[in-house]
Amino acid sequence: MKIFISLMIMCFILSTALPAQQCVDCHKKLTPGIVKDWQLSKHSKNEVGCSTCHGDKHTGDKDVAKANVPTPDVCANCHEERVEEFKKGKHALAWAAMKAMPTTHMKPMALIEGMKGCGGCHKIGLKSEEQIKELKKGGQGFGLASCDACHTRHTFSVKEARQPQACQTCHMGFDHPQWEMYSSSKHGVRYLLKQKGILPESSAAPTCQTCHMQKGNHAVRTAWGFLAVRLPLPKDKQWAADRVTILQALGVLDPEGKPTGRLEVVKAADVARLTQEDWQQERDKMINTCAQCHSRNFAKWELDKSDKMIKEGDHLLAEAIRVIVSLYKDGLLKKPANYKYNFPDLLTFHDAPTLIEQRLFTMHLKHRMRLFQGAFHANPDYALWYGWSEMVQDLTEIKALAGEIRKSKKTH
Numbered sequence: 210m211k212i213f214i215s216l217m218i219m220c221f222i223l224s225t226a227l228p229a230q231q232c233v234d235c236h237k238k239l240t241p242g243i244v245k246d247w248q249l250s251k252h253s254k255n256e257v258g259c260s261t262c263h264g265d266k267h268t269g270d271k272d273v274a275k276a277n278v279p280t281p282d283v284c285a286n287c288h289e290e291r292v293e294e295f296k297k298g299k300h301a302l303a304w305a306a307m308k309a310m311p312t313t314h315m316k317p318m319a320l321i322e323g324m325k326g327c328g329g330c331h332k333i334g335l336k337s338e339e340q341i342k343e344l345k346k347g348g349q350g351f352g353l354a355s356c357d358a359c360h361t362r363h364t365f366s367v368k369e370a371r372q373p374q375a376c377q378t379c380h381m382g383f384d385h386p387q388w389e390m391y392s393s394s395k396h397g398v399r400y401l402l403k404q405k406g407i408l409p410e411s412s413a414a415p416t417c418q419t420c421h422m423q424k425g426n427h428a429v430r431t432a433w434g435f436l437a438v439r440l441p442l443p444k445d446k447q448w449a450a451d452r453v454t455i456l457q458a459l460g461v462l463d464p465e466g467k468p469t470g471r472l473e474v475v476k477a478a479d480v481a482r483l484t485q486e487d488w489q490q491e492r493d494k495m496i497n498t499c500a501q502c503h504s505r506n507f508a509k510w511e512l513d514k515s516d517k518m519i520k521e522g523d524h525l526l527a528e529a530i531r532v533i534v535s536l537y538k539d540g541l542l543k544k545p546a547n548y549k550y551n552f553p554d555l556l557t558f559h560d561a562p563t564l565i566e567q568r569l570f571t572m573h574l575k576h577r578m579r580l581f582q583g584a585f586h587a588n589p590d591y592a593l594w595y596g597w598s599e600m601v602q603d604l605t606e607i608k609a610l611a612g613e614i615r616k617s618k619k620t621h
Contacts, residue, residue, distance in 0.1 A: 229258030235269075246363040257287075279354045281335065288356075294427035295355070296335065299435070299479055304334025306435075306478040311460075311547070312557045322349055330379035333358040373400060373416045380417070384574045386595075390586035391417060413502045420498050432491035434481040437519050437581045439488050448520050451527035458530045458555045458573075469549075471556075515584035518592060522580040525600045529569055529607045536565075536611055541618050565610040572603035 236244050236259075247253050252261075262283055267276035277283070281301075285292035295301050307313060307327050320326025322344060333355050336344070341353060354362075358379075359370040369375060373391060381388035391397040399414035408414065421429050433439060438456060442449040456462040461472040475481055482488040492512065499508035530553060536542035537551040545562060548554050553561075553569055561567045576599035583591025 229253075229256070229260075231268075232259040243363050250364045250366070252363075252365060278350055280341070281355045284354070284356045291425075291427050292356075296428075298428035298430055300333050300358075300427075300429050301335045301355070302477075302479050303331040304328075304336050304340070306334070306480060307331040309474045309478050310556055311554065312560045315560055318347070322347060324349065324351070330358075330385075333379075371416065371418055372404075373397065373418070376417045384578050386579060386591070387417070387582060387586060390583050390588040390591045393590070394587040396587055415498075415502070420495065423494060423498055430479070430491055432482060432488050432495065433519065433581065433585075434479070436480050437577070439482045441485055443520075445520070448523060451520075451523040454527040454530050455523060455555075457550070458552050460549070460552075460554055460556060464550050464552070511587075512585075515581065518584040518597075519581045522577050522597065522600055525604050526573060526577055529572055529604050532607050532611050533565065533569060536614060541614050542566075565607055565614070568603055568607050568610070572600055572607070576600045576603060 233244055233247075247259070252258075262277070262279045264275070264277040267273060281292050281295065299306075307321065313321060313327075316326070317323075321328045324332055332353075335355065336353065344350070344353075357365070359375045360366060361369065373388075377388045379385060392401065396415050399408060399412065400416055402408045403410065403412055403414045418425075421431070436459065438452060438459065442452055453462060453466055457464065457466070459471075459475075461469055461475055463469050476483060482491065495512065496505060496508045499505075499511070503511075533542065533553045534551060537544045537553075542563065542565070544551060545554075545557075547557060553566055555570065555573050561570050576596055578596075579591050580596025580600060581592075583589070583593075583596050
């Protein structure tokens with residue numbers, strides 16, 4: 210029924226659209242690359258013209274501003290099911306997650322809303338009508354469609370979006386190095402060999418989409434979420450204590466271990482699983498995916514080992530947090546005014562004022578990320594050398610810096 214309704218809507222849109230040739234004749238001279246891409250697309254072959262997505266108010270060089278910049282809702286006219294899936298996944302929340310960071314407003318807007326820094330990737334997230342109006346008011350009229358982050362304009366190719374390279378632009382670098390982990394793992398190497406024709410087309414070689422978009426489902430989610438913290442607390446007492454410390458430094462628990470208002474922000478951004486059922490659902494989906502090539506026992510064993518890597522990393526991070534907490538409590542390190550409690554705020558550490566606090570930020574958002582993401586992406590080098598080993602060095606330096614601070618205060 211949904212497919213029938215979508216087809217009816219599409220037919221109506223097409224019947225009222227401007228003739229594509231009128232746009233093509235002009236844009237062949239102005240933007241020939243766009244025209245070539247559209248002509249290669251399935252849209253072109255199915256007579257989905259320019260005005261289907263951009264509206265029919267722009268007809269010449271005098272009214273360019275009247276051309277609509279599509280949003281996912283425009284794509285939903287024909288691709289309703291995929292857009293609904295997308296809205297349930299973490300990509301749809303990317304803009305909200307970026308804006309939820311407490312010190313986003315302290316960054317140059319050129320880096321955030323200008324789409325050249327954080328916003329360059331986080332623009333895939335959905336935006337409210339009010340946010341879109343504000344962006345346009347500031348001169349930012351593009352980057353609203355979301356779908357074109359993977360199905361790039363104007364070919365909007367499904368085949369392109371299914372390649373792991375479609376994920377590479379955003380998922381590489383400082384705290385998102387999944388591309389480097391995947392492409393140098395056995396999974397990634399096999400697929401790149403398959404792309405080159407060295408391995409046969411029928412050989413097993415998973416892509417990012419195989420694991421994170423099972424059966425083409427656009428609701429991308431993971432069991433541990435972006436921050437690798439979750440509820441309920443583990444039965445292991447040490448790990449539970451370490452996770453509480455981390456949650457307190459993330460500002461979602463107060464010093465007494467009670468939930469704060471920020472927990473609602475974390476819920477809204479969906480960056481963590483907050484129930485056992487929610488976590489288990491995502492874990493079971495991943496095991497089912499792994500079982501296409503491996504035994505279920507092997508898949509469970511490998512994923513359990515990655516969980517244990519998080520446990521080990523949490524112990525190092527929690528110890529480092531406690532070192533800085535003790536400096537705040539003893540009045541040896543000035544707590545920034547925007548920190549509500551005597552805890553370092555891991556979500557504002559882009560702006561940490563001292564070297565020791567910056568080191569903690571790097572430990573959390575860079576090296577701990579590499580530890581658990583490297584483990585889950587089957588990349589031992591990242592998990593050990595860029596993750597665990599760097600965290601050990603971070604903790605050593607934080608303790609040394611804390612010692613210097615205490616010694617300096619004693620001598621004054």
